Amino acid sequence: MQTGDIVFFRGNGLIERMIRFGTWLGAKIRREPVPDWIPHHVEIVKIQDNQPFLYGADAVAGFVRRPAFLRLAGLKEGRDFRIVPIAIHGHRVAVGNAIDALEGTPYQDWIDVLRVWRGGNKDKGSSEIFCSEAVVRVLQDGDVDWVHPLDPDNVSPLKLYLLAQRHV
Secondary structure (H helix, E strand, O other), X not given: OOOOOEEEEOOOOHHHHHHHHHHHHHHHHOOOOOOOOOOOEEEEEEEEOOEEEEEEEEOOOEEEEEEHHHXXXXXXXXXXXXXXXOOOOOOHHHHHHHHHHHOOOOEOOHHHHHHHHHOOOOOOOOOOEOHHHHHXXXXXXXXXXXXXXXXXXXXXXXXXXXXXXXXX
């Protein structure tokens, strides 16, 4: 793992399944591609003191970091999570700085995450964020070219997952 790599999660709890269903439904309505593996959550990697940390938007704590080994403990790669290494050479320091700047940002009203099917966040801006919004904002602030066309207030983990796979 390197700073800027993205980790996508697919859980099987009730909320996770509802998010995945909403993502699937929205993609079907918009006639967008729907793969077999639909993520419900996304986090971004930052290397600090030679250790990988995952930064993600948590419904209780906001945009926070966790040691990767603790965050991924007990999860099976390929089934529960997938790491997408992003080709952002020359931008890793800027991405790391963008992660630091966003750390502590509060989470958007958690119930709004269940409205993922409608394809956008009704509350615009970076004062409160969802997981995919946070990752897009970090990569945009880190000047990663392929994310600039994305609206961070209108990107689901699935949309980011499909795009990120093309920029490995």
